[in-house]
Amino acid sequence: MKKITILTLIITIIVSISLLVGCAKTPSANNTQKIKVAATIFPFYDFAKEIGGKYADVVLILPPGSSPHTFSPKISDIKKLAGAKAIFYNDAGLDEWAVKLAKGANVKTFVNVNSTIQNIISAHNGNPHVWLNPSLAKAECRVIANTLEELDPAHKSYYELNYQNYTKEIDTEAKALKEKLAKLQNKNFIAFHPAYTYFAEYFGLSEVAVIEKVPGQKPTPKEMLALEQLIKQHNIKVIFSEPQLHSDIVNAIAKDTGIKIATLDPLGGTDGRDSYLKLLQFDVDAIIKAMGK
Numbered sequence: 124m125k126k127i128t129i130l131t132l133i134i135t136i137i138v139s140i141s142l143l144v145g146c147a148k149t150p151s152a153n154n155t156q157k158i159k160v161a162a163t164i165f166p167f168y169d170f171a172k173e174i175g176g177k178y179a180d181v182v183l184i185l186p187p188g189s190s191p192h193t194f195s196p197k198i199s200d201i202k203k204l205a206g207a208k209a210i211f212y213n214d215a216g217l218d219e220w221a222v223k224l225a226k227g228a229n230v231k232t233f234v235n236v237n238s239t240i241q242n243i244i245s246a247h248n249g250n251p252h253v254w255l256n257p258s259l260a261k262a263e264c265r266v267i268a269n270t271l272e273e274l275d276p277a278h279k280s281y282y283e284l285n286y287q288n289y290t291k292e293i294d295t296e297a298k299a300l301k302e303k304l305a306k307l308q309n310k311n312f313i314a315f316h317p318a319y320t321y322f323a324e325y326f327g328l329s330e331v332a333v334i335e336k337v338p339g340q341k342p343t344p345k346e347m348l349a350l351e352q353l354i355k356q357h358n359i360k361v362i363f364s365e366p367q368l369h370s371d372i373v374n375a376i377a378k379d380t381g382i383k384i385a386t387l388d389p390l391g392g393t394d395g396r397d398s399y400l401k402l403l404q405f406d407v408d409a410i411i412k413a414m415g416k
Contacts, residue, residue, distance in 0.1 A: 360413070
């Protein structure tokens with residue numbers, strides 16, 4: 124009798140353990156397992172977070188305040204990518220370091236967010252800064268949404284709804300900002316490098332020239348003279364610098380011509396610019412403050 128009781132007890136314990144293990148292995152209905160993806164620059168990171176929402180763990184590679192033109196990845200950046208299913212990058216000469224970095228972390232899916240607007244980039248001589256045009260930013264969001272839906276089809280409707288809502292927000296904000304800029308009398312400006320070509324086209328501004336056509340490639344004395352002539356010819360009141368790139372040339376031109384220096388940020392990710400929409404607001408406000416007088 125004792126043997127039967129002990130045997131029954133052992134069987135009961137085994138069954139109980141099996142049930143516990145089974146429960147541990149079976150995810151609950153409330154479990155929201157996230158899919159990990161990476162983005163090279165802050166705007167793509169913000170797009171992915173807005174669309175991915177609670178089901179996406181988005182990793183940003185480029186530290187806010189750094190320039191993708193001069194960025195050198197480190198071993199720690201490879202570690203950031205561990206477990207990422209995909210990486211969103213620009214693939215227009217901006218973040219060519221991304222593919223090598225992602226391969227080192229065994230990321231399998233490489234997503235060029237500009238894959239549907241390559242013709243537009245080609246028409247602009249390969250200028251990669253398309254996200255500063257809200258209309259083109261929406262095309263990049265579409266690619267990101269499609270990727271998340273393919274990688275995680277169980278939440279396809281969730282990603283699609285987020286995409287639709289977010290792009291409506293972009294439309295609303297862009298319209299308001301365009302109306303603010305329309306009041307400017309003089310819409311001519313000179314930028315530090317060609318980051319604002321698409322931005323100017325969308326918002327009805329005129330990028331008369333840039334100081335450095337390629338970051339780090341300083342203008343020749345002849346080009347400097349031409350810039351100063353353009354400033355007088357187009358009644359330009361301000362030169363826009365960028366927080367990620369620094370050059371004494373900006374100060375030299377401002378000193379020679381007597382015009383102001385103001386800051387535009389093409390990337391964001393810092394205080395007051397911690398979303399794509401806030402980045403647009405910051406740049407528009409900076410332009411109005413510098414050029415509206």
